[in-house]
Amino acid sequence: MPGVTPLHIPGHKMGSDAIHAIRKIIGSEALQHDMTELEGLDILSTPTGCIKAAQDLAAAAFGAEATWFLVNGSTVGIQAAIMACSGPSDVLIIARNCHMSAFSGMVLSGCKPLWVAGVWNNTFGVVESISTASLRAAFTEARSHGLKASAALLVSPTYYGTCSNVQELAKVCHEHGVPLIVDEAHGPHFAFHGSFPQAALAQGADVVIQSTHKTLSALTQSSMLHVQGSLVQRSRISSALEILQSSSPSYLLMASLDAARATAAAPGAFDEALAASHHLHSHLPNIPGLQILSPHHLHQPAGVGVDPLRVTVRVRDLDITGYFASEWLEDNHAVVPELATDQLVVLALGIGNAASAQSMHEAATQSFTAQPSGNCSDNAADSCTIPRVATSQNGNEALEVKTLSAMCDGMSPRNAAMALTQRVETGDAAGRISAELLCPYPPGIPLVFPGERISPQNIHALQTVLAHNGRIRGAADPQLREIQVVVE
Ligand SMILES: Cc1ncc(COP(=O)(O)O)c(C=O)c1O
Known part of the structure; x- marks a missing residue:
């Protein structure tokens, strides 16, 4: 508000001249709206206004x-x-x-x-x-x-x-x-x-x-x-x-x-994003080696669906990993995907996507078209800094994790988070309660949560993932020589 003397928090005082560094980053207009819970501005925890x-x-x-x-x-x-x-x-x-x-x-x-x-x-x-x-x-x-x-x-x-x-x-x-x-x-x-x-x-x-x-x-x-x-x-x-x-x-x-x-x-708010999605869905599958995750790939009965704004592209048949494809898209075409896995690149569209000719989805399609295919062992693979992981068969063999469904057999997540812990050699960890989240990647689904009792099968599965060049996220020791467990 012009003419107001802000003797209240925050200290930037609605973006006064004295705070040039932050003004440069977010602009003075944004700072004028960066207010505190003053009279008339309501209170988030108990809102009435x-x-x-x-x-x-x-x-x-x-x-x-x-x-x-x-x-x-x-x-x-x-x-x-x-x-x-x-x-x-x-x-x-x-x-x-x-x-x-x-x-x-x-x-x-x-x-x-x-x-x-x-x-x-x-x-x-x-x-x-x-x-x-x-x-x-x-x-x-x-x-x-x-x-x-x-x-x-x-x-x-x-x-x-x-x-x-x-x-x-x-x-x-x-x-x-x-x-x-x-x-x-x-x-x-x-x-x-x-x-x-x-x-x-x-x-x-x-x-x-x-x-x-x-x-x-x-x-x-x-x-x-x-x-x-x-x-x-x-x-x-x-x-x-x-x-x-x-x-x-x-x-x-x-x-x-x-x-x-x-x-x-607002009416038509998603027209452009949907047009961008339509473009990707209709063009990318024509590129040999690419598959887009679509409703017909699902086990669930019809009607459950896939979000058209999330374009999940399987690149494995190009004989490259999703990590490599993601890096390659960014380095060569300035297309920055949301996420990559060993098999996939995930493109996230949003309400702000424009459908104009030079927009991101066009660039994405063109860059996938230019993607080297079928011979990752040549130049493309050599320049890939992320190790190619095991084939899906090997990964799946290692990961019976995905069929897990059970009552937690250890202690509650809270008790595990508060407990005293110690590091033990992985060979001695079977039967102990994990203090770590052990998440084999692929597939990125936690195998052991803190509070769960570690089984010999868990250890075997984790070691198999490592043997196939997979990674264990969440583990303090990425090579899994030791595991942090609860002192019982
Ligand atoms: C499935 C899922 N749930 C929750 C979250 C947390 O959302 P936020 O980043 O808004 O805290 C994420 C973040 O990526 C997510 O992927």
Whole structure:
């Protein structure tokens, strides 16, 4: 506001002349909006004014009954959802391919996980969904231990754009009287166009967490948590978020959430992004050796779908890894993919993608066309700095992990996180409770979570991955000569 003397926090004083370095980076206009919780600007933890109005507009636009703005990404939303649904004596049914924030959410809540394996897609080397059969089996397993699950948590869409049948999964949860939490971090756009898979809220999920910054236009870290129905107490969500979020939430982030909602809800908001997606989907498969992950590759019945804005390209038949393809695209064509695995390159489109002739999707298509194919052992492979990993057959042989589905047999994630730990030689680690997350890559699904008892089969699988040039993420010793375990 012109003429105002800002004797309040923040110290940059609405971007005064004295703070030139930050002005140079983000501009003086942005700084004028970087405010604190002053009179009239509402309070994120107990909103009654403009933040409440913006959250209500978001709830209406995304199809929720109540919406919370998040200033620490979906990470904090997932943590709060777990805390709101599960306490220290509870069992949470949770998909094995969940994001790390689900693990930290369990540390915060104190609950114990009952893991559910995903449906494995062998062609693309990814978990594509969670089946209703495995969810039902998890409820049965909880009962067989004399336990009642307090909630179920799954990821849909996955990083690769594949979706679970949330409608059927929600029905299974509701038959058991518990809420379904969906990590829809990668799908905040689903509510806004008929070309996208149906949004989790429209399919009956009770709590949905979305990274509004991932495919919509909010600033990084800006996300939303949505709730509907009566299975989750809203005051528990609010109090969990009050515990976890900053007492100085960024007004830039919150304003960006409001603006992202308005942009997404405008007519034609996704026309350009969908045109870009259409271009990639119709041209890339014509290039010999490339396959695009599409609904017909899925095991799940029709109607479950793949997000058209997530273009997952299998490059393995070019005899190169996804890591190599990703580096090559960036170095040679200034196309920067979102993610690479041994087999895949993942291109993430968003509401900001333009469909004009020189746009990124054209460049991506052209650069894939120029991609060296079929002879990675020649120049292309030699210039690849990332080792090529085992073939998918070898990887799969090593990784029976993907069929894992079981009650945690060690201690809760919280107890494991708080426990005294020691390093032991890997040969002596069988039977001990892991203090580390051991995630073989490929396929990138944790084999052992902290708190789980390490089996001889786990050790064999991990060593086989290393023998095939795979990596173990999360391990303090990447060569796995030693493993950090809990002192019992
Ligand atoms: C499936 C999934 N869930 C949750 C998150 C966390 O989201 P955020 O970065 O908004 O905290 C991510 C981040 O990549 C993710 O991939």
